[in-house]
Amino acid sequence: MKNKQEQTTPDPKKHNSQLAEIESHSVRDTSDIHKSAIKRVIVTGVTGQDGSHMVDYLLKHTDCMIYGTIRRLSVENHINIEHAKSEPRFKLVNLDLTDDYSIRDTITEIKPHYFLNFAAQSFVDGSWDYPIQTWETDATAVLHILESIRKHAPYCRFYNAGSSEEFGDVIKDPQDEEHPLRPQSPYGAAKAAARHLTRVYRESYDLYAVQGWLFNHEGTRRGKEFVTRKISHGIAKIKLAMEKNQDFEPLQLGNLDAKRDWTDAEDFMSGVWEMMNQSSAKNYVLASGKMHSVRQFVIHTLKCANIEFIKKGKNETEQFSTKDGICIVKVNSEFYRPAEVHKLRGDCSLAEKELGWIRKYDFKKLVKRMYENDYELLKNK
Numbered sequence: 001m002k003n004k005q006e007q008t009t010p011d012p013k014k015h016n017s018q019l020a021e022i023e024s025h026s027v028r029d030t031s032d033i034h035k036s037a038i039k040r041v042i043v044t045g046v047t048g049q050d051g052s053h054m055v056d057y058l059l060k061h062t063d064c065m066i067y068g069t070i071r072r073l074s075v076e077n078h079i080n081i082e083h084a085k086s087e088p089r090f091k092l093v094n095l096d097l098t099d100d101y102s103i104r105d106t107i108t109e110i111k112p113h114y115f116l117n118f119a120a121q122s123f124v125d126g127s128w129d130y131p132i133q134t135w136e137t138d139a140t141a142v143l144h145i146l147e148s149i150r151k152h153a154p155y156c157r158f159y160n161a162g163s164s165e166e167f168g169d170v171i172k173d174p175q176d177e178e179h180p181l182r183p184q185s186p187y188g189a190a191k192a193a194a195r196h197l198t199r200v201y202r203e204s205y206d207l208y209a210v211q212g213w214l215f216n217h218e219g220t221r222r223g224k225e226f227v228t229r230k231i232s233h234g235i236a237k238i239k240l241a242m243e244k245n246q247d248f249e250p251l252q253l254g255n256l257d258a259k260r261d262w263t264d265a266e267d268f269m270s271g272v273w274e275m276m277n278q279s280s281a282k283n284y285v286l287a288s289g290k291m292h293s294v295r296q297f298v299i300h301t302l303k304c305a306n307i308e309f310i311k312k313g314k315n316e317t318e319q320f321s322t323k324d325g326i327c328i329v330k331v332n333s334e335f336y337r338p339a340e341v342h343k344l345r346g347d348c349s350l351a352e353k354e355l356g357w358i359r360k361y362d363f364k365k366l367v368k369r370m371y372e373n374d375y376e377l378l379k380n381k
C-alpha cells in the first residue's frame, strides 16, 4: 500500500519530454535548458531551517517540482516540512550526502535543473567535537555533488550554502565579497574548502556553481543549540515559570560580547533564488549590515518578555537577575569556544544592487517573532 505522499506526488518520469529535451541539447547549454517549462529542483537539508524555508519559497513563488532530500533516521524529524508533505509539487527522496553513490543515483534519476545544497553540519561549536564528520558533510560531500553534476548533469545549476564563518578572524568591517577567507573553526575551514572547490569546478568545467556568503540567519525554525533560539526559548520558559510562580533554572550562555549580523532566515530565500537565476554565476554576500552582541539579544528578548532585570558582574561573573535577586541569565565558560569569531557584519550592497534583494524583518522584529513563537509553543504544550 502506497502512502499518501507517494500517491499525490507527480512521478519524475512524467517529465519525459523535458528529459528528452535535456538529452538532445549540448549539456552545458544551461540557458536553453533552463527555458523548459517545469524545472526540477533538488533541495538538500529540507528538515532544517534553511532547506524548509527554501521549499516554502519555491512552492509559493515558482512552479518547480521540488525534491527534498532526507537522510534515513530511526526517529523522523519532519516538523519543519510537515505542512509541505501533501503538496503535489513536493516529493521527499532519500539521500545521504556522505555516500557518493547515493548522490550520483539521485542526480542521474531526477536530472535536476537546480541542486540547492543546504544540508550541513552547521553547528560551529560542534565542529571541534566532530571535525571529521563536519569535513565530510561540509566539504567532501560538496566535491561529490560537483563531480556528479559535472559527469551526469552539467546543465544543472548548483548552489552551496556558504557562511560568514569563512571570513572568521576579520580584518575589515563590514565584510564584502572581497574579504579574505580566515576561518577560525573546523566548520569555517570546511566551508572555505567547499567555496574553493565550487570555484574550481565553475572555472574548470564552465558549471553554473555558486556559494553565497550567508551571514547568521535565525527564526522560529532555528535549532535550539544556536544562541538566538537558545535565548528566545530559554527566556520564554522562564517567563512562563514566573507567571506560574514556579522556580526556574537560569539560562546559561557563553561569550556575551560576540557580535553577529542577524537576519530572519525567510528573508534570505529570495536572495538565494535570485543568485541562481542570473545570466552568469556569481557569489554574493547576504546579510543585514547591522551588528548586535549576544548581550543585546538577551536584553531585547527580556524586554519582549516584559521581565524587569538588573545586570551585574563582568565576564564570567556577568548575570541578569530579577529585582529580588533571582538569577535569570548567567555566563558559563563551558560555552566558550576554543577559538571565537568576535564580530561579523556583512556588506550586502552588491546583492541589493545586482539582485534587487530586500529584507522584511529587522533585528527587533526578528527577536520579537522568535520570543513570541517560543512563548506560545511552550504555553500550549
Ligand code: GDD
Pocket (backbone or CB within 6 Å): 121, 122, 123, 124, 125, 162, 163, 164, 165, 214, 215, 216, 217, 225, 226, 227, 228, 230, 252, 253, 254, 255, 256, 258, 259, 260, 294, 335, 336, 337, 340, 341, 344
Ligand atoms: N550556540 C551558542 N550557545 N553560542 C553562544 C552561546 C551559547 O550558549 N553563548 C554565546 N554564544 C556565541 C558564540 O560564541 C558565537 O559567537 C555566537 O554566540 C553565535 O553562535 P551560534 O548561534 O552558535 O552561531 P554561529 O555564529 O557560530 O554560526 C551560525 O552562523 C553561521 C553564519 O555566520 C550557524 O548558523 C552557522 O551554520 C552559519 O554558517
